[in-house]
Each structure stands twice: as C-alpha cells, then as structure tokens.
Amino acid sequence: MNKKTKELLPANASEQNPVLDVVNRRFFLRSAGLAAATGAFVMQSCIKDHDLGPGNNAAVNLGTGDIGILNYAYALEQLEAAFYTQVIATPYSGITDKERRFLTDIRDHEIIHREFFKVALGAAAIKGLSPNFTGINFNSRASVLGAAKTFEDTGVAAYNGAGILLQDAGYLLLAGKIVSVEARHASIIRDLLMPNSISFAGDDIIDGNGLGLLKRPSEILPAVAPFIYDTIDASGLPKP
Amino acid sequence: MNIFKIIDEIQEVDGEAVERLQHATRRSFMTKFSRSMAAAAVPTAMAGIFNKAYAFTPGAIEVLKFALTLEYLEDEFYKMGNGAAGLIPAKYKDVFSQIGKHETQHVNFLKGALGAAAPAKPTFDFSAGGAFPNPFGVFDTFAFLSHAFEDTGVRAYKGQAGNLMAKEDEPLLDYALQIHSVEARHAAKSRDILSEIRGIDRIKPWITLNEGSPAAVYAGDENTVQGGVNITGIAGKSLDAVTEAFDEPLTKDAVLAIAMLFIK
Numbered sequence: 217m218n219k220k221t222k223e224l225l226p227a228n229a230s231e232q233n234p235v236l237d238v239v240n241r242r243f244f245l246r247s248a249g250l251a252a253a254t255g256a257f258v259m260q261s262c263i264k265d266h267d268l269g270p271g272n273n274a275a276v277n278l279g280t281g282d283i284g285i286l287n288y289a290y291a292l293e294q295l296e297a298a299f300y301t302q303v304i305a306t307p308y309s310g311i312t313d314k315e316r317r318f319l320t321d322i323r324d325h326e327i328i329h330r331e332f333f334k335v336a337l338g339a340a341a342i343k344g345l346s347p348n349f350t351g352i353n354f355n356s357r358a359s360v361l362g363a364a365k366t367f368e369d370t371g372v373a374a375y376n377g378a379g380i381l382l383q384d385a386g387y388l389l390l391a392g393k394i395v396s397v398e399a400r401h402a403s404i405i406r407d408l409l410m411p412n413s414i415s416f417a418g419d420d421i422i423d424g425n426g427l428g429l430l431k432r433p434s435e436i437l438p439a440v441a442p443f444i445y446d447t448i449d450a451s452g453l454p455k456p
Numbered sequence: 457m458n459i460f461k462i463i464d465e466i467q468e469v470d471g472e473a474v475e476r477l478q479h480a481t482r483r484s485f486m487t488k489f490s491r492s493m494a495a496a497a498v499p500t501a502m503a504g505i506f507n508k509a510y511a512f513t514p515g516a517i518e519v520l521k522f523a524l525t526l527e528y529l530e531d532e533f534y535k536m537g538n539g540a541a542g543l544i545p546a547k548y549k550d551v552f553s554q555i556g557k558h559e560t561q562h563v564n565f566l567k568g569a570l571g572a573a574a575p576a577k578p579t580f581d582f583s584a585g586g587a588f589p590n591p592f593g594v595f596d597t598f599a600f601l602s603h604a605f606e607d608t609g610v611r612a613y614k615g616q617a618g619n620l621m622a623k624e625d626e627p628l629l630d631y632a633l634q635i636h637s638v639e640a641r642h643a644a645k646s647r648d649i650l651s652e653i654r655g656i657d658r659i660k661p662w663i664t665l666n667e668g669s670p671a672a673v674y675a676g677d678e679n680t681v682q683g684g685v686n687i688t689g690i691a692g693k694s695l696d697a698v699t700e701a702f703d704e705p706l707t708k709d710a711v712l713a714i715a716m717l718f719i720k
Contacts, residue, residue, distance in 0.1 A: 314657075321660065321697065324694070324697040325662070325697060325700060327691045328693050328698055328701040329701060332682055332683070332687055332690065332701075335685055335690075375637075376630070379629050379630065380626045387683075388617055392614045392636070393614065393682070393702040393704065394702065396610050396637065396639075397700070397703055399638075399641050400640050400643065400662050403661065404661040407645055413550055414550050414551070416551065416554075416641055416644070417554055417555070417638060417641040417642060417645070422638055425561050425564070426557075426559070426560075426562045426565065427634035427635060428635070428637040428638045429637075430633065
C-alpha cells in the first residue's frame with residue numbers, strides 16, 4: 217500500500233496543498249481531450265493503481281455516544297470540505313462571479329466545520345477519510361451543483377436526525393449552529409439550479425406540515441457510502 | 457366537539473390511529489401523521505387528543521407556545537404581503553408564496569400539538585409603530601422585514617433546542633429541528649433577494665459577523681468561541697468566514713423583545 221499517496225488525498229489536506237493528486241489527474245485528462253463520460257472510468261483505474269479502492273482500508277469506527285455522533289458529523293464535513301475544495305480548485309466552465317463567491321464561502325464554512333470537529337474531538341477523532349468523487353464531473357455546472365445539492369440536503373437531514381441522539385446540551389447547540397448554515401447552503405445551491413423557483417425550500421424535501429427532511433444515521437450512511445472509499449462502522453452510535 | 461367523530465376523521469388519514477393512540481409510541485404516530493399531505497386540516501381537529509395521549513413536559517409546552525407566537529407573526533406577515541396587489545415583483549412571487557405556505561403549515565402544526573393550550577393570534581403592526589412605514593406597499597421594506605423575521609426565527613428555534621431534551625419531548629426536538637432548517641432555507645433566499653434588490657453583495661445568504669439590521673436580530677452573531685474553542689483563524693480562514701460558519705442562538709427574552717415591536 218502506498219501510504220504516502222494516501223496522505224495527499226483531499227479529505228484532510230490543508231488549504232495550501234488541497235487536491236494536488238486529483239487535480240493533476242483531472243488536468244491531464246482534460247488536456248488529453250478525454251470526454252467527461254470516460255473520465256470517471258479512467259479515474260477509477262488511476263485510483264485503484266494507487267491502492268485507494270474499497271476493501272483496502274480497515275473500517276473506520278465512529279465510536280459511541282456523543283463522541284460517535286460528533287465523529288459522524290465530522291465524517292460528513294470532511295466529505296463536504298473535500299468536495300468544495302475540489303470545486304474551487306477546478307471550477308466548472310462558465311462559473312459566474314456570484315457562483316464563485318458563494319461556492320468559495322461554502323468551501324470555507326465546510327473547512328471550518330471540519331477543522332472545528334477535529335479540534336473538538338481531539339484524540340477521539342476518526343482519521344481523514346478518502347472521498348470518492350469519481351461520479352462527479354467537476355467541469356460541469358449541472359454535475360457540480362447537483363452533487364452540492366445532494367451533499368447539503370443530506371447534511372441538513374443528518375444533523376436534524378442526530379438531535380435526539382445527543383446527550384449533552386452543548387453538543388446539541390453546536391449541531392444546531394451548524395445545521396442552519398448547511399440549510400442556507402442547501403437553499404442557495406438549489407436556487408442556483410432553479411432560480412427564483414420554490415426549489416430553495418422545495419416540496420421534495422419539505423412535507424405538508426412544513427417540516428424539513430430528517431434522517432437517522434442508518435439512512436444517511438448508506439446514502440453517502442458511494443462517496444467515501446472507507447468503510448464506516450457506525451454500530452456503536454446511539455439508536456433513536 | 458364530538459371526540460368520536462374526530463377519531464373517525466383521523467382514522468381516514470391514519471387507518472391505525474385508534475391502535476396508535478392506545479398502544480404506540482408518540483414517534484410512530486406522529487411520523488405517520490406528518491407524512492400525510494392532508495395534514496393541514498387535521499391538526500386542529502385532533503388538538504384534544506394530542507393533549508390527552510401525549511404528555512410533553514411543561515417546559516416543552518412553553519417552547520411550543522413561544523414558537524407558535526412567532527409563526528403567527530410570520531404567517532400573517534406573508535399572508536398580507538402575498539395578498540398585496542402590486543407589492544411583490546413577478547419574479548419573486550413563487551418564493552414568497554412558498555415561504556408563506558410553510559408558515560401557515562407551521563401555525564397549523566403547532567396549534568395541533570398544543571391543542572387547548574394554544575395561545576390566540578396576537579394583533580400585529582408590521583410597521584412597528586411607524587419604524588417601517590408601508591411594509592406592504594414598498595417591496596424593499598417587505599423584503600427587509602422578511603429577512604429579519606426569518607433570521608430571527610432561525611435564532612429563536614436554535615435557542616430553544618436545549619429545552620426539548622427530555623425523553624418524552626423527543627418528537628418535539630425532531631420537529632423543532634425540522635422547522636428550524638426550513639426557516640434557515642427561507643432566510644437564505646430572502647437575504648439573497650434583499651441583496652439583489654439593494655445591489656449589496658455583502659448581504660449574503662449567511663450572516664457575516666453581526667452585520668445586519670435591525671441590530672437586535674444580529675447581535676451576538678460575531679461570536680468566535682465554539683464549544684469552548686476560539687476558532688478565530690482556524691484553517692487560515694477569515695473572521696468573516698468563521699462567523700458565517702456558525703449561526704448563533706437568541707434567548708427567548710431577546711426574541712420576544714424583537715417580536716413585541718410588531719405586536720399591538
């Protein structure tokens with residue numbers, strides 16, 4: 217296993233050296249004239265060559281109790297931070313100034329969230345995860361914003377669903393402070409996709425009582441699994 | 457009010473309502489109930505049954521009453537705005553209609569949960585005694601008040617989550633978080649519209665430092681200490697970003713002080 221290559225992965229990379237590995241591969245593919253459709257397939261092979269495929273990592277155990285829930289949140293923030301870092305590093309073609317400003321802000325918020333959890337969890341923090349963005353075409357506005365919408369909506373539902381699982385009021389407040397920011401992200405991403413429509417707070421994610429989506433870890437983790445190479449062990453998390 | 461007729465009506469929405477009332481946990485009943493698209497009509501009808509079947513803590517009941525007061529305010533505000541001919545530009549009509557729809561749904565939902573304990577709707581003055589003249593005649597004023605109400609709502613719900621942590625209140629914590637996230641979506645889009653009509657990029661979908669007006673709505677949002685950790689400079693990020701990344705709560709008193717400006 218090439219440990220050195222793993223350490224260059226986006227998940228826990230610093231601002232200064234964000235996604236060098238992935239970015240270099242993508243620029244190569246673009247300049248080589250490969251179509252987006254084949255990009256994912258080629259990416260998959262490249263990544264496997266570097267031993268980053270599934271099954272090569274021991275399961276990452278989130279832990280139990282409130283720590284487990286914080287690690288759960290940390291995992292999701294890692295994913296989002298890595299995604300937006302890539303988005304800003306290789307912006308989709310035709311990105312407008314306003315979109316770039318918003319997406320840069322969102323990137324910064326997710327990085328702040330991620331780093332905050334890392335500090336707050338200390339020795340109890342899970343490791344840096346290896347994201348799998350091979351299904352996303354970072355050159356396509358539709359693909360990028362579509363993925364962003366999925367990540368943000370999922371994040372909101374996840375934080376909403378984690379509320380009752382927390383024992384400590386301080387942690388609940390922290391989760392509350394973050395979830396509303398994720399919901400702001402979700403709202404504006406959806407509005408970029410369908411401007412001035414009802415999508416910012418759409419009927420697809422808000423029910424007849426005006427309640428937004430809420431999902432427990434058991435629903436969220438399978439949904440995000442395709443975006444993470446690591447296997448997540450959530451068996452110790454509090455149950456609803 | 458004929459209790460048996462009400463139960464029959466509920467049976468039409470939730471075929472196992474009778475069994476659920478007798479045996480099931482609150483969550484399974486209310487989860488099924490909240491998935492019903494006809495729910496808007498049912499909550500008020502089942503008020504008494506809620507109180508009888510579900511013993512939420514007194515503290516939680518107070519949270520619901522507080523929430524309902526704010527939802528009454530927003531609901532009335534958007535009903536009046538959406539009904540004011542010539543106020544909302546065509547391009548924004550769908551947005552405010554959707555927001556208004558949710559506020560009405562929130563009112564109905566909370567009234568249903570409170571039953572007989574639901575407070576009556578106050579009488580509102582959205583000009584706040586003339587501080588914001590003609591809120592339903594000038595779109596800028598309407599949009600300005602919209603963003604302020606939504607941001608206040610987000611901070612208000614956030615400030616109450618800690619009061620819903622008892623085991624028996626678990627369904628209410630779920631609901632509070634769900635409503636809170638919807639208000640945050642409203643706030644983001646409302647702010648975006650305000651930013652657009654005023655041509656001010658600095659007004660973002662998220663709150664930067666404690667910037668914004670009225671000042672009371674944004675006071676404290678410049679906080680940089682999270683979970684005991686001062687996150688100024690974390691990951692080399694700007695103070696703007698650090699304060700945007702976390703929304704701050706408001707106490708009930710602080711929220712009521714804002715709301716009272718608009719209550720006659």
